[in-house]
Amino acid sequence: MTETSMPMATAAPVQPKTPSNSIFKHARYVVAENPVTGLAFGLFLLIVLCAVFGPYIVPYDPLATDTTATLQPPSLTHWFGTDQLGRDIFSRVVVATRLDLVIAVSSVALVFVMGGFAGIAAGFFGGWTDRVVSRLADTIMAFPLFVLAMGIVAALGNTVTNIVIATAIINFPLYVRVARAEANVRREAGFVQAARLSGNGDFRILLLHILPNIMPIMMVQISLTMGYAILNAAGLSFIGLGVKPPTPEWGIMVAEGAANIISGEWWIALFPGAALMIAVFCFNLLGDGLRDLVDPQRRT
Amino acid sequence: MTNTTLINDATVPLLDIRDLTVEFATRRGTVQAVRNINISLAKGETLGIVGESGSGKSVTSYAVMRILDRAGRIAEGSVMFSGVDLRAMPESQMRDLRGREMSMIFQSPRLALNPIRKVGHQIEDVLMQHAQAGNDAVSEKAIEVLDQVRIARPRERYHAYPFELSGGMCQRVVIALALACRPQLLIADEPTTGLDVTTQKAVMDLVVELTRERGMSTILITHDLGLAAAYCNKVVVMEKGNVVETARSETIFRSPAHAYTRKLMRATPRPGISLRDLLPEDEAARAALIAETPVVVGEPPLLVVDKLVKEYARKDLATTMSKLFGKKPAVVPDAFRAVDGISFSIARGESVGLVGESGCGKSTTSMMVMRLIDKTSGSITFGGEDIGEIPARNFATLPQRKRIQMVFQDPTDSLNPRFTAARAIADPLLQLGGIGRGEVRSRCEELATQVGLPLDLLDRFPHQLSGGQKARVGIARAIALKPDLIILDEPTAALDVSVQAVVLNLLQDLKDSLGMSYLFVSHDLNVVRLLCDRVIVMRAGQIVEQGPTQRVMDAPEASYTRDLLSAIPHPPI
Incomplete structure (x- = not known):
């Protein structure tokens, strides 16, 4: 047998020289195969744009009250209407994106680092590491998670930092379990043994060989918990823990508008609620698309 | 069943594949996995399909059983089974045919068995599915089937789960499943890959003996020329989706006609040859020039x-x-x-x-x-x-x-x-x-x-x-x-x-x-x-x-x- 008689099954002809170009092509393929992924990425882009540029593009100051225009229904001047204090709801919904997204992203980043590493270490080393980490995760799972988050914020104090910490803690078991299971499967894999033979210590194997291989599944987890983290932050604010008024935040805005629904001013609660729903929906959809993007097996 | 009219005539081959082409839709367009192949199998005959990975030998068998995955389809040609065109047959009749008239043994016996169901019950499922036994007699029938594949103490093994059995035992159970309804055609897709050679011999001897006893036809799909030669009447050699040679197994080994067959035979390790003999002629001559280093003796061992x-x-x-x-x-x-x-x-x-x-x-x-x-x-x-x-x-x-x-x-x-x-x-x-x-x-x-x-x-x-x-x-x-x-x-x-x-x-x-x-x-x-x-x-x-x-x-x-x-x-x- 010579190299010429050993063609590749898929016959990938030339490896593209520019990696950025190939990633773009790959992304286009992933989107074309599943249009929902395209929708999710579009929504995600919109959310990010709102978070970054929101405060500069909104027509009104989200905190400015106007006693002459309270409880206005949606109109051309106030697209989403105004609330009890005459604040423009459209401006507030857009500006709130940044805060909600920051809470979600930082709590997910925190839990990814903590839970991810604890889980990989538990799965890889087994023994006592596994016992301690897994029982810690089990203990957290034993609480009703939202009540636990309430308790943490109430005990630590009513700040954005504490919401982030509380959200991270309640998501901890999910990350630990996924990372542990995935690392455990790969512990005895040939390439891990080969890495040992190449002189890699345990820590390098964890970081360079196991972690990159479980990233696809972790991406899905990140995306799903991102939506969950937004809901959780909004939920805490809704019940009066966490972000304090008059800061624009979707959860508070829904809470503020809830009382007015019966009297007919539906728009106060509806628009921030819809924003919340779209954000969560987007992150859930994003999970599948992200997995397809980061998985090298899908790239031919 | 009544609605399938199978011709039971000795002149009609049991399986007749004519100009079969199978296509797969992939990201890079359609790929032809099998191209215009012709294979025919008489009643009671054992046919070996030999080829390396990617030769389309498994795809052919999937096409016959009509179990190609969603991306694959039969593009051209016909598959006649006892004179009935399988391509035109509705899925409901096909389902009835599989297991009753034609069965398959897969490569990994452990994956082919349901891991959380007793093997006896799995055999019963097949028997009930094809109405081969009533409710009361079915467990006796299952034990009988286990006994036929030479499983010792079948009454105990009836209650065993697949993980409690060795690889060779599992493959016997898979064979029992495949043969439970006495089909006319058995397709064995690499049935002994992953088994030890002594187990391989036992399993292959069993398959041949059972099929001969019942006058069944068998297709053995394998990458191992030796195995095909030892157990088959006729051998079909496939390369990259094409049939390159069809011959009786005695003649194909004595005088292989196609260059690819010769290359395959040359590369198969066998007694009495040297390492260099495995390579195609031109390369072997070149490789022989490299001198072997002698084993260092006298020094303490490494x-x-x-x-x-x-x-x-x-x-x-x-x-x-x-x-x-x-x-x-x-x-x-x-x-x-x-x-x-x-x-x-x-x-x-x-x-x-x-x-x-x-x-x-x-x-x-x-x-x-x-x-x-x-x-x-x-x-x-x-x-x-x-x-x-x-x-x-x-x-x-x-x-x-x-x-x-x-x-x-x-x-x-x-x-x-x-x-x-x-x-x-x-x-x-x-x-x-x-x-x-x-x-x-x-x-x-x-x-x-x-x-x-x-x-x-x-x-x-x-x-x-x-x-x-x-x-x-x-x-x-x-x-x-x-x-x-x-x-x-x-x-x-x-x-x-x-x-x-x-x-x-x-x-x-x-x-x-x-x-x-x-x-x-x-x-x-x-x-x-x-x-x-x-x-x-x-x-x-x-x-x-x-x-x-x-x-x-x-x-x-x-x-x-x-x-x-x-x-x-x-x-x-």
Whole structure:
């Protein structure tokens, strides 16, 4: 047998020289195969744009009250209407994106680092590491998670930092379990043994060989918990823990508008609620698309 | 069933495949997996379809059974079964036909069985599905079927779960499932891959005997020419979706007509030939010019293994309970000895074969010598130093690590899916090689050239490489640090024979040019015969026999070695 008689099954002809170009092509393929992924990425882009540029593009100051225009229904001047204090709801919904997204992203980043590493270490080393980490995760799972988050914020104090910490803690078991299971499967894999033979210590194997291989599944987890983290932050604010008024935040805005629904001013609660729903929906959809993007097996 | 009219006429072939083309829709457009093939199978005939991976032999059988996955479709041609066109048959009738008139045995018996259902019940399911037995008699019938596939104590085994049975036993159950309804056609897709040679012989003998008894027709799909020759009347050779040759098995081996068949036959390891004979003629002549380095005798051996033992604690309920309550354990000992006091040595420049069937402890032995797992007792002296005393977890970063390397069994599993070929080869160089990042690339290219890997493949990921290319990457990685000893753990088990021929020759060349010693772990005696100076035969953790290859192969002392040798199917040449 010579190299010429050993063609590749898929016959990938030339490896593209520019990696950025190939990633773009790959992304286009992933989107074309599943249009929902395209929708999710579009929504995600919109959310990010709102978070970054929101405060500069909104027509009104989200905190400015106007006693002459309270409880206005949606109109051309106030697209989403105004609330009890005459604040423009459209401006507030857009500006709130940044805060909600920051809470979600930082709590997910925190839990990814903590839970991810604890889980990989538990799965890889087994023994006592596994016992301690897994029982810690089990203990957290034993609480009703939202009540636990309430308790943490109430005990630590009513700040954005504490919401982030509380959200991270309640998501901890999910990350630990996924990372542990995935690392455990790969512990005895040939390439891990080969890495040992190449002189890699345990820590390098964890970081360079196991972690990159479980990233696809972790991406899905990140995306799903991102939506969950937004809901959780909004939920805490809704019940009066966490972000304090008059800061624009979707959860508070829904809470503020809830009382007015019966009297007919539906728009106060509806628009921030819809924003919340779209954000969560987007992150859930994003999970599948992200997995397809980061998985090298899908790239031919 | 009443609505399918099968013609029961001896003049009509049982299965007649005409101009069959199967297409798969892929990301890069449609790919023809099988192109215009013609195969016909008479009643009572056994047909072997032989080919390497990607030849379309499995796809053909899936097309016959109409179980192609969603991306695949039969584009052209016809498949006539007893005079009925299977292509035109509605799915409901097809479902009725599968299992009752035609069945299939799959490659991995464990995957083909439902892991959480008793095997007896799984056989009952098939019988009930095709109304072969009523509710009351079905369990008796299932036991009868188990008995027919020579499962000892069928009444007990009826209640066994697949994980409680050995691989060969599971395959018997799968055969029982396939034959339960007495079909006319049996398709066996690599039925013995992953089984030991003695088990392979038992399973194949059983299949042939049962099908002959019942006048069934059989299609045996295999990559092993020897197996096809030993058990089939007629052989079809496939290459890249085409049938290149169809002939009776006696004639195909005596006078192969097609060049590809000749190449396949040449590459199949068999007694009485040398390693170079496996290569196509022109390459063999060139390779023969490389002189072999003699085994260095007189010097102290490179590796001495003395009374090596590996025990695993039994972790069943009985021992746990007895530990908890301080009771004496029952008659079973606390520990299972995977390796039971073995001693051997390897000289510098020597290659030693370690042979045995699955579970004999050969892998455990190699892992201990490799210092990936710790021994229970005994010593491993390497280059005068007892490396057995160094705990396995510390060994990775020690300088000794450079001197013992390994080539793994599965080239796919042993490469990190996220590392390119170059990165995989560079890994040992960066960790232990003590060379800077600047030089790594040139050293990688040097190694790739040495193992015959085209340089433009270095930036590919493992899934973009073929099996043979991945094997080369694994070998390049193992020789990167210029080790003294390489353990080869069935390095060609996952490869096609033609690729195996090249890889085996490459290993021999590398050994000669670099002066390394090999410990070659394998279950394939024919391969060991080609590459090794000495052979160690292991069984149940102990060494049954060891000695020079020629002597062990030609005049085996232990009866177990004789059994192993006689179980290998040989082409009739």
